[in-house]
Amino acid sequence: MAFYSSAITENFDIGETLGVGSYGRVRMVREKHTGEIYALKILKKAEVISLKQHQHAIDELSIMRHIDNPLLISFRGDAYDSRYIYILMEFIQGGELSTWIKRLEYFSAEETRFYAGQVVLMFEYLHSKxxxxxxxxxxxxxxxxxxxxxxxxxxxxxxxxxxxxxCCGSPEKRGHGKPVDWWTLGILMYEMHAGITPFFDFDPMIMYKKILNGKVSFPSKFDKKLKSLIKKLLTYDPTKRYGLTKSGELDIKSHNLFGEDWNWTDLEDRIMPAYIKLEFQSRDEISYFHQYPDSPEPAEEVPEKDDPFLIW
Incomplete structure (x- = not known):
């Protein structure tokens, strides 16, 4: 790991990869002086710049510095050198939700409601800003x-x-404003309960056609209350989509999916019982994450004259 910034390697022991993306990866790191464990996002600066994605990286850092919510990853600091951009974050030990969906095949209606409710609170906070x-x-x-x-x-x-x-996001994500977030919540809820996304197809062009068609088919055993809210979220016209009408998020929070047995305050206060139960042998255990091959080659260096991050 010697090709990383000396400031990084002097202060942190670089551990296993927790996830990979288009421009880099996230590693578990341990602070040498305190033993505290963090997640370190490491972006390849040359690739970010060559693909003209540097503004996204700048926006990401700016947003992470100004958000503070227990349902959002906590920002701990950032750094950069001629090869990489580093974003230090809290370490979350339980792995990706996608891993749990695959492991369980699908979530029950109650489990889907529990996790969808948290996403509602996430978006409510972000949209307020x-x-x-x-x-x-x-x-x-x-x-x-x-x-x-x-x-x-x-x-x-x-x-x-x-x-x-x-233009951004994954193929089933569309729209450019707050409506897109509520659309993606509908996609997520469907996937959690059915184990597959509503417009999925191995052929991307067929998938796009399904999205433009806007018609969603539901398995016969699909929970009726979930189905009702998902239809409201996957409404093709953004002005009629739940979350964007005059009542805003209240349309979603007052839907009968979240009935008399539901308490939004308990969810916010994290006293509502969770469905996924985790057991760890140690604070640095990463058994709930996928294993990824290492990246032995250093990223390309970026000359100072071509580095937009220095100006920022």
Whole structure:
């Protein structure tokens, strides 16, 4: 790991990879003086710049510095050198929600409601700060030691007061404003309960056609209350989509899916019992994460004259 910044290697022991992305990876690191464990996102600066994604990285850092919510990953600091951008975050030990969906095959209606409710609170907080997330998917939701969710990866998030016209996100994510976040919640809820996304197809072009068609088919055993809310969230016209009408998030929070047995305050206070139960042998155990091959080659260096991060 000697090719990383000396400031990083002097202060942290670099551990295993927790996740990989288009421009880098996230590693577990241990602070040498305190023994505290963190997650370190390491972006390859040359690739970010060559693909003209540097503004996304700048936006990500800016947003992470200004958010503070127990359902969002906590920012601990950042650094950079000629090869990499480093983002230090809290370490979440329970792995990706996608791993749990695959392990369990699908979530019950009650489990889906519990985790969907947390995403509602995440978006309610972000939207109150005029931040749109734009990339909700199970891989971007980590399970913490208490079985609650943490939203991670703000690479596509953006401060937006109305609409933005940049193209981003995964194939089933569309729209450019707060409506897109509520659309993706509908996608996530369907996937949690059915084990597959509503518009899935191995052929991307067929998938796009299904999305544009806007018609969602539900398995016969699909929970009726979930089905009702998902239809409201996957409404093709953004102006009629739940979360964007005059009542805003209250339309979602007052839906009969969240009935008399539901308490939003208990969820916010984290006293509602979680469904995923985690057991760890040690604080640095990463058994709930996938194993990834190492990246032995150093990233390409970026000359100072070509580095937009130095100006920022």
């Amino acid at each position: 005029n931040i749109i997330y734009r990339d909700l998917k199970p891989e971007n939701l980590l399970v913490d030691q208490d079985g609650y969710l943490k939203l991670v990866d703000f690479g596509f998030a953006k401060v937006c007061y109305d609409r933005t016209y940049t």
